[in-house]
Amino acid sequence: QSVAPHIAIITTVQPVHLEFFDDIDAIADAKAEIFDGLVPPAIAVINGDIAQSDRLKVAAQNAGAQEIILFGEGRGLEARLDRIDIEENGSRVTADICGTELTYHINLAGRHWAINSLAVLAAVHAVGADLERAADSLGHLSPMRGRGAVQSVTLAEGSFTVIDESYNANPASMAAAIRT
Numbered sequence: 001q002s003v004a005p006h007i008a009i010i011t012t013v014q015p016v017h018l019e020f021f022d023d024i025d026a027i028a029d030a031k032a033e034i035f036d037g038l039v040p041p042a043i044a045v046i047n048g049d050i051a052q053s054d055r056l057k058v059a060a061q062n063a064g065a066q067e068i069i070l071f072g073e074g075r076g077l078e079a080r081l082d083r084i085d086i087e088e089n090g091s092r093v094t095a096d097i098c099g100t101e102l103t104y105h106i107n108l109a110g111r112h113w114a115i116n117s118l119a120v121l122a123a124v125h126a127v128g129a130d131l132e133r134a135a136d137s138l139g140h141l142s143p144m145r146g147r148g149a150v151q152s153v154t155l156a157e158g159s160f161t162v163i164d165e166s167y168n169a170n171p172a173s174m175a176a177a178i179r180t
Contacts, residue, residue: 004037004038004039004093004129005037005039006038006039006040006041006043006144007038007042007043007044007045007123007126007127008034008035008037008038008043008044008045008060009045009046009119009122009123010031010032010034010044010045010046010047010056011047011115011116011119012028012047012050013027013028013047013051013052013056015027015033015080018052019177022054024051025052025055027169028052028056028059028115029055030054030127031102032055032056032059032060035059035060035062035063035064035065036063037064038063040064040066041066041067041125042063042064042065042066042067043061043066043067043068043069043105043123044056044057044060044063044065044068044069045066045068045069045070045071045079045119045122045123045126045177046068046069046070047070047115047119048070048071048072048074048086049072049073049074049077049115050072050079053070055179057068057070058172067126067140068144069122069123069125069126071115071119071122072115072118073115073117074079078097078098078122079095079096079097079098079118079119079121079122080095080096080118080127081093081114081115081118082095082096082101082112082113083096084093084096084114086109086110087105089107089111090105090106090107090112090139091105091108091109091113091114092104093105093106093114093117095117095121097116097118097121097122097125097135098122098125100125100131102121102131102132104117104135104136104139105138105139106138106139106141107138107139107140107141107142108141109163115136117135119133120134120138121135128140147167176180
């Protein structure tokens with residue numbers, strides 16, 4: 001027996017792996033194939049800030065998604081980042097998740113992680129689970145190896161911080177790490 005998902009999330013579409021695709025729209029189309037596997041009630045959670053968001057919405061609708069939730073920083077998005085403060089041990093996020101104002105901590109530093117947290121919380125909202133409890137849980141995440149782990153290094157000459165974003169070291173992910 002197999003299990004099929006009710007919710008699919010597309011966090012971003014970036015010009016990576018272009019050696020396998022004609023252009024970035026082809027990457028979006030490949031990512032949109034995930035919507036074909038959804039079962040009712042089918043819900044698509046899509047980054048509303050990216051250039052391909054309309055293309056992804058159409059693909060989700062064509063695949064039978066009954067609900068589409070857009071997340072990001074843009075006005076009018078259902079799950080919207082209002083503020084982020086980078087802290088020593090992660091990020092403090094203030095957001096509106098489908099009409100619920102939340103302030104929460106994520107154990108990962110960076111705007112890209114805050115944006116991704118919106119997608120998670122939009123999915124939590126879509127299934128009717130406890131939004132505040134889910135937001136609180138984000139404060140207990142541990143970064144995966146190569147995905148934002150912060151390490152302090154102390155030498156005789158002084159100390160410095162290393163943020164390990166080596167897992168997917170493409171230009172887009174490295175730019176996000178450098179912004180952080």
